[in-house]
Structures are given as C-alpha cells and as structure tokens.
Amino acid sequence: MSSLLHFLRSTVFTKIVMAISGLLIIGFLVGHLLGNLLMFAGPEKINGYALGLKNLGPLLWLVRIAMITAFGLHVWSSIELASRNRSARPIAYDTKKSLKSTLASRTMLVSGMAILFFVIYHLLHYTFGIIQPNTYYAGGYRMESTGEIVHHVYNMVVAGFQNPFIALSYMIALAFMSSHVSHATSSAFQTLGVTNPNINKITSKIGPALAAIFLIGYLSIPLGVMIGVIKKAPPQEHMQGMSKECPDGPNCTCD
Amino acid sequence: MKLSLKVWRQKNKEAEGQFKDYALSDISPDMSFLEMLDVLNEQLLAKGEEPVAFDHDCREGICGSCSMMINGKPHGPESMTTTCQLHMRKFKDGDNVIIEPWRASPFPVIRDLVVDRSAFDRIIQAGGFISVNTGNAQDGNTLPIPKPDADSAMDAAACIGCGACVAACKNASAMLFTAAKVSHLGYLPQGQPERQRRVLKMVEQMDGEGFGNCTNTYDCEAACPKGISVKNIARLNRDFLKASIFG
Numbered sequence: 228m229s230s231l232l233h234f235l236r237s238t239v240f241t242k243i244v245m246a247i248s249g250l251l252i253i254g255f256l257v258g259h260l261l262g263n264l265l266m267f268a269g270p271e272k273i274n275g276y277a278l279g280l281k282n283l284g285p286l287l288w289l290v291r292i293a294m295i296t297a298f299g300l301h302v303w304s305s306i307e308l309a310s311r312n313r314s315a316r317p318i319a320y321d322t323k324k325s326l327k328s329t330l331a332s333r334t335m336l337v338s339g340m341a342i343l344f345f346v347i348y349h350l351l352h353y354t355f356g357i358i359q360p361n362t363y364y365a366g367g368y369r370m371e372s373t374g375e376i377v378h379h380v381y382n383m384v385v386a387g388f389q390n391p392f393i394a395l396s397y398m399i400a401l402a403f404m405s406s407h408v409s410h411a412t413s414s415a416f417q418t419l420g421v422t423n424p425n426i427n428k429i430t431s432k433i434g435p436a437l438a439a440i441f442l443i444g445y446l447s448i449p450l451g452v453m454i455g456v457i458k459k460a461p462p463q464e465h466m467q468g469m470s471k472e473c474p475d476g477p478n479c480t481c482d
Numbered sequence: 483m484k485l486s487l488k489v490w491r492q493k494n495k496e497a498e499g500q501f502k503d504y505a506l507s508d509i510s511p512d513m514s515f516l517e518m519l520d521v522l523n524e525q526l527l528a529k530g531e532e533p534v535a536f537d538h539d540c541r542e543g544i545c546g547s548c549s550m551m552i553n554g555k556p557h558g559p560e561s562m563t564t565t566c567q568l569h570m571r572k573f574k575d576g577d578n579v580i581i582e583p584w585r586a587s588p589f590p591v592i593r594d595l596v597v598d599r600s601a602f603d604r605i606i607q608a609g610g611f612i613s614v615n616t617g618n619a620q621d622g623n624t625l626p627i628p629k630p631d632a633d634s635a636m637d638a639a640a641c642i643g644c645g646a647c648v649a650a651c652k653n654a655s656a657m658l659f660t661a662a663k664v665s666h667l668g669y670l671p672q673g674q675p676e677r678q679r680r681v682l683k684m685v686e687q688m689d690g691e692g693f694g695n696c697t698n699t700y701d702c703e704a705a706c707p708k709g710i711s712v713k714n715i716a717r718l719n720r721d722f723l724k725a726s727i728f729g
Contacts, residue, residue, distance in 0.1 A: 234726030237685055238695045239719060308695045312653035315587055315694035321488075321501065322580045324554035326650060326704035333652060333699060414698040420720025422713060 238311065245304035246415035251297040253412060253437065256404075260444045267451065270381035270460040274368045277380040302343065309336055331410040338407040345400035352387065359393070362386035369463055385459045388452035401445050409438035483509045483575040487522065489534055490582045492591050495598075499591065501580075511571035515558060516541060516548060518570055519581075535594040543567040543707065546642030549649070550595045551582040556646035556705040564644065564707045584645050586654035588691040601691040602643050602659060608687035609680035610663045612672045631669045638666035640708040650705030653694030658702040660688045661714035668721060678725035685722055 234240050262280075265273040280287055325333065348358065356363030368379040388394045412434035416422060422430065451457040485506045492499030506525075509518055516538050523533035539545040548565040552558035558568045573579065583591045588601040627635075639662075647658035664681050667673030673680070696715055703712045 231726055233682055233686060234722070237722070238689050239685055239722050240726075242695060243719075243723065308697075311692075312655075312694035312697075315654035315692055316585050317587055318585050320551060320554065320582055320585050321490075322554035322582075323551070326555065326701045328652070328699035328701045332697065335697060410698075417698045417712070417716050418696075418719055420716045420718075420723060422716035422720075427713075 238308065241304045241307050242418045244300050245308065246418040248297040248301040248304070249411050250415050251293065252301060253408065255294055255297075256408070256441060260441060263448055264444060266381065266384060266448050266457055270368055270379065271371050273381050273384075274377050274379060275370060275372070278370070278375070278377045298346070302339075305336065305339055329410060331406040332414070335407060335410060338403040341400065341403035342407055345396075345403070348396070349400075352393070353383065359387055359390070362390075366462070368460075379460070382460055384448065385452050385457055388449040389459075391453070394449040394453055397449050398446060401442055404445075405438040405442040408441055409434045412437050483507075483511060483570065483573070483577075485509055485518070485573065485576075486578045488578065488580045489522075489594070490591075491534070491594055492583075493593065495590055495592055499594075509570055511569065513570045514541070514566055515552070515568040515570065516566050535592075535596050537596050538566060541566040544642060546644035549584055549597065549599075549644050549646065551580075551584065551649055553580050556584070556649040557644070557707050561704065562707055562709050564642075567707075584649040586645075586648050586693065588654075588656070588693055589645060589648065597645070599643070599645050601693070602645065602656070604691065605656065605660055605684050605687045606643075606663060609676065609683035610667065612667055612676060614672065625671050627670060635666050635669035638662045638669065638710065638714055641666070641706075641710050642708055644707060646705045646707060647702035647710070648693065650701040651694065651696070652699060652701065653697055655696045655702070656688050656691070656693040657696035657715050657718070658706065658710055658712065660684050661712075661718035662710045664718045664721060665714040668717070677721065678729040681718060681721040681725050682729065685718070 262273075262276055265276050283290075331338070352358040353363070363383055366379050366382065367376045368381070369376050388397070413430050413432075414434070416426070416430040416433075448457070487504040487506060488501050489504060490499055491502045504522055504526075506518070506522055509521065513521070516536070519534060519536055526533050537547040537549060539547040541548070543564040543566060546564070549556070550565055552565065552568070557563060557565045559572050560568050581595060583589075583595045584597045584599075586597075589597040589599055592598050641659060641662035643659060645659070648654050648656050651658075664684055667680065668677050698712070698715075700712050703710065
C-alpha cells in the first residue's frame with residue numbers, strides 16, 4: 228500500500244498519466260481522421276457517419292467523457308511536470324546547445340498549448356457552431372437511404388474551409404499537432420518502459436510515421452476544399468419547405 | 483594558439499556571479515582543457531587575482547569531477563569525453579570559449595565552476611547498494627550471469643556521476659544518472675533482493691532533491707562522457723511501475 232501511495236506521489240507516475248492519456252488521445256485522432264476522410268466520399272457518407280455517431284447515445288457520451296478525462300489529465304500532468312522543470316533550473320545557461328534532441332521534443336509545451344487553444348477553437352467552430360454560425364447551420368440534409376433529415380456536416384465543413392483564414396488556422400494547428408505527436412508517441416513507450424531492441428525498432432519510428440499520416444490525412448480535407456476536389460453539395464430539391472424537420476431548428480436555412 | 487575566455491565567476495554560494503573575460507595566448511594544442519585553465523590560473527595568481535575554482539581529481543576521465551559547460555555543451559565539444567580528456571586541439575586559434583558551471587537547483591554553485599553534487603550521493607545512499615553477509619566471498623562461478631546482462635550491468639556501472647546528464651537536459655533531470663545506478667545493480671543476481679525497494683527509494687530521493695523530469699529528449703545520452711544509454715531510463719520506468727503495483 229505504501230509503495231502505491233509513493234507511486235501516486237512520484238513524478239514517474241505523473242509521466243505515466245501523461246503517456247497513457249496521450250496514447251488515448253492518439254487513438255481518438257486515428258478514429259477522428261478515418262471518420263473525417265469520409266468527406267471525400269460525399270455528403271451521404273459523412274452525414275450518415277455523423278448521424279451514426281449521434282445515434283450511439285450513451286456510448287457516445289462514454290467516449291466523450293473518456294476523451295475529456297484523458298485531455299484533462301494530459302493537461303494537468305503537463306502543468307505539473309513543466310512547473311517542476313522550471314524550478315529545477317532557475318538560472319539559465321548563457322549558451323546551451325542541443326545535442327541529440329529534436330526540435331519537436333524541445334517544444335512540446337508550446338505545441339501542446341497551441342493544440343489546447345486549437346481544440347477549444349475547433350469545438351466552438353464545428354461542434355457548437357459559435358464561430359461561423361452561418362456555415363454551421365448550413366441547412367439540413369435528407370439522407371438518400373432513409374429519407375431522414377440530418378445536420379449537413381458535409382456542407383458545414385466545406386463552407387468553413389472555403390474561408391482561407393479558417394483553413395490556414397487549421398493548417399497551422401495541424402503542423403503543431405503533428406510535431407507534438409512525432410515526439411509524444413515514441414516517448415510514451417519509453418515512459419511506460421515498453422522497450423527492448425526489437426520493440427524499439429517500431430516505437431522509434433511510430434511517432435514520426437503517425438505524425439506524417441495525421442498531417443497528410445487531416446490536411447487533405449482543407450486542401451481538398453481549397454482546390455475544389457471537395458465541393459459544396461447542391462441543394463436537394465425535396466428540402467423545400469422542410470424547415471420544421473431540420474435539426475438546425477430555428478436557425479435552419481433549408482428554405 | 484590564442485583564446486578569448488568568458489568564465490563564470492562567483493565568490494560563494496550566496497554571492498551573485500557574473501561572467502568575466504580573459505585573453506590567453508601561447509596555448510599549446512597538446513594541452514588538456516584543464517591544463518589551459520591551470521595556465522589561466524597561474525597568470526591570475528601572478529597578477530594577484532583569485533584563480534578560477536574548478537573541480538578536478540583523476541584527470542584521466544574516470545572520477546567525474548571536472549564538470550563544466552564549455553560553449554554550451556557539457557564537457558565540451560568532443561563526445562564521450564570528460565573535460566580533463568578534452569584537448570585544446572579541438573579548438574581553433576582565436577576561438578571564444580564560454581565556460582559555465584552546471585545549472586540546476588539541486589547542484590548549487592559553491593564557487594566559480596564548482597557545484598555541489600551531493601544530491602547524487604544522497605540518491606545513491608537511498609538505494610544504490612546491495613546487502614551481503616560478511617565473510618569469505620563465494621566462488622564467482624556459483625552465480626551464473628548471462629553475458630548480455632553482465633555487459634548491460636557493466637555499461638550502466640560505467641556512470642561516473644559527473645552530472646553531465648543533468649547539465650544537458652533541458653529540464654535538469656537526473657533520470658539517466660538514477661537509471662544507470664538502478665540498472666547496474668538490477669541486472670545482477672546480487673541486486674535482486676532490494677530491486678523493488680531500490681527503485682522506489684532512489685526515485686523518491688531524486689524527486690525530493692528537486693531535479694526536473696525526463697521528457698525523453700535524449701540530450702543526456704549524447705552528453706554522457708561514458709555513453710550511458712537511455713534504455714536504462716525505460717528500464718527504471720518499468721521497474722518502478724512493477725515495484726509500485728506488485729511491491
């Protein structure tokens with residue numbers, strides 16, 4: 228019992244919290260990317276996917292709570308560790324050179340803070356519709372398969388990224404995110420002690436590889452909109468006069 | 483060769499320090515870095531000034547005393563080399579050389595380039611030992627040790643406790659030092675009885691001393707004059723996790 232209490236108070240525990248919560252967030256990022264790539268498959272697919280997520284009900288909330296907890300613990304552990312690190316070297320060197328460390332590894336706090344601000348911005352934009360409310364409530368979509376009227380996620384994303392400033396802000400945030408992930412993933416395995424010469428061959432490359440996949444995958448959506456590969460869906464004829472059924476309610480622009 | 487030195491001068495622990503510039507000439511490329519500092523001190527003494535205090539002992543790269551930051555790198559520009567084994571041929575005529583003490587709150591500057599590294603001793607005291615009965619040593623061959631384990635233990639035991647890992651780390655973390663000390667006993671059968679207690683105690687002491695945390699940037703490994711591997715840090719993390727949950 229005393230060893231467990233000692234464990235909970237130690238900095239190694241704080242780092243383990245950071246590693247596990249970080250790996251959970253990476254898991255979310257993989258799922259989020261796979262879902263988002265449905266933008267290339269057209270409005271029926273991505274709107275249907277969004278509806279499917281909504282229909283998960285309690286399971287969706289379970290995932291949301293897990294993600295909020297993981298994100299909260301990740302931020303808490305970073306504040307805890309960063310404040311300790313700061314006090315461990317109160318007087319800086321006149322000259323200090325980096326020997327082996329990567330730029331990504333040395334700027335984790337900066338990239339982490341950039342990601343934190345981005346996540347808030349991203350939620351305000353595409354989840355709560357507070358930023359660009361006119362594009363968020365872009366009109367409902369009638370599912371061709373079921374006839375159900377759903378939130379037009381596809382057009383919302385297209386309209387969002389048609390604004391070059393919004394698209395640029397997402398691209399900058401993606402650069403920070405991939406820099407963070409490139410160091411974080413391999414680092415998490417080291418912190419959890421999951422290493423041996425064979426495993427290291429994979430874990431040392433998994434961070435940069437995931438960072439590249441995330442960067443290319445997530446960037447492809449705003450870029451796709453900007454170069455016109457992903458175009459706004461044409462209005463559906465049968466949406467005329469359907470404003471009462473539209474999930475956007477009073478903000479509906481279906482008519 | 484001629485050199486322009488910028489050296490940290492600090493009278494004592496409480497005093498405020500500052501950099502002071504010195505010009506040196508007729509430095510032989512065959513001198514060691516410490517011999518170059520000896521020349522500087524001879525000149526300062528001749529002028530009636532206080533010599534620059536720096537730690538040194540064996541001058542053959544095994545005691546870990548000659549710790550200083552040279553042009554932003556612990557122990558200077560040559561990898562896997564202590565300051566005493568660094569030669570002036572690694573510098574060019576007319577070079578500017580900045581010499582600073584290690585910077586970490588658990589390593590307070592005592593005077594000029596000398597820091598108090600007792601924090602490392604206290605980490606060792608917390609768990610860097612094995613308990614054996616007194617009496618005759620048993621025959622070595624009665625304790626079979628796999629060759630890879632013996633090699634890894636020896637590699638970890640090469641740590642001379644100089645503090646370059648702390649100096650190089652952007653967080654002033656002592657994880658590489660602590661991990662080396664935990665591993666070099668943990669790899670061997672003699673180290674098993676206290677293996678769990680050792681890692682818990684040494685990490686507790688390391689935290690208590692006020693070192694920063696390891697963020698796996700691995701500058702420590704590159705700065706280590708003995709080439710201690712960061713695989714020891716992963717091993718410490720693993721041992722710590724096991725000891726905390728099952729210990």
